[in-house]
Amino acid sequence: MIITIGRQLGSGGRETGQKLASALGIAYYDKELLEITAKKSGLNQRLFEQADEHTQRGLPAGMLGIRFPLFGDSSPHNCGLSHEMLFQIQSDVIRSLAERQSCVFIGRCADYILRDRTDCLNIFICANDDDRLRRIMSYQNITVEKARSMMESIDKKRAAYYNYYTNKTWGMAASYHFCLNSSILGIDEITEFVKRVSIGSSGKE
Numbered sequence: 001m002i003i004t005i006g007r008q009l010g011s012g013g014r015e016t017g018q019k020l021a022s023a024l025g026i027a028y029y030d031k032e033l034l035e036i037t038a039k040k041s042g043l044n045q046r047l048f049e050q051a052d053e054h055t056q057r058g059l060p061a062g063m064l065g066i067r068f069p070l071f072g073d074s075s076p077h078n079c080g081l082s083h084e085m086l087f088q089i090q091s092d093v094i095r096s097l098a099e100r101q102s103c104v105f106i107g108r109c110a111d112y113i114l115r116d117r118t119d120c121l122n123i124f125i126c127a128n129d130d131d132r133l134r135r136i137m138s139y140q141n142i143t144v145e146k147a148r149s150m151m152e153s154i155d156k157k158r159a160a161y162y163n164y165y166t167n168k169t170w171g172m173a174a175s176y177h178f179c180l181n182s183s184i185l186g187i188d189e190i191t192e193f194v195k196r197v198s199i200g201s202s203g204k205e
Helices: 013-024 032-041 045-051 083-100 129-140 144-166 187-202
Strands: 002-007 027-029 103-106 120-126 178-181
Touching (some): 002 013, 013 027, 013 103, 013 187, 027 032, 027 083, 032 045, 045 083, 083 103, 120 187, 129 144
Parallel strands (some): 002 103, 002 120, 027 103
């Protein structure tokens, strides 16, 4: 049972994923993927953090080996890694985790990476702008102006990242099994719905 969740910023996608993982008793991966990928690859975690859900233009010029070492102190600082290489490394980790256990993945093109699996349920969570702004203001403790700027900027980066690597369209219904609006359904109702669908599709009672 694999569930991937794409999400607009402030839509409650992360909270939904956490509740789903808890309700189903399965693993949950969001930012945790960065630490796991860094450990498995031997690369510096900050490298993956800088590139997280960004396209090539989001990688600051010269960040490879100049701001921090890629490996340990004794390893070369510049090994010419590209965003595509970092994406491939993370993709291999996602596939490996999905092969070993049931889990929920948040973002990072997991639906595309796991596209050949028949046990994968892909959903996208959106919400009305007012609800998204309230949620962003609450957990970031910022003004509505800053929340709006953050919402637009991060959504734009997520869309560019997804579209670039998948040749699909971020947030468009055709790219997922279900697109759900948390402003209408609520996070708890979405969680229960996805739980029922995932259990039904996995053949469990």
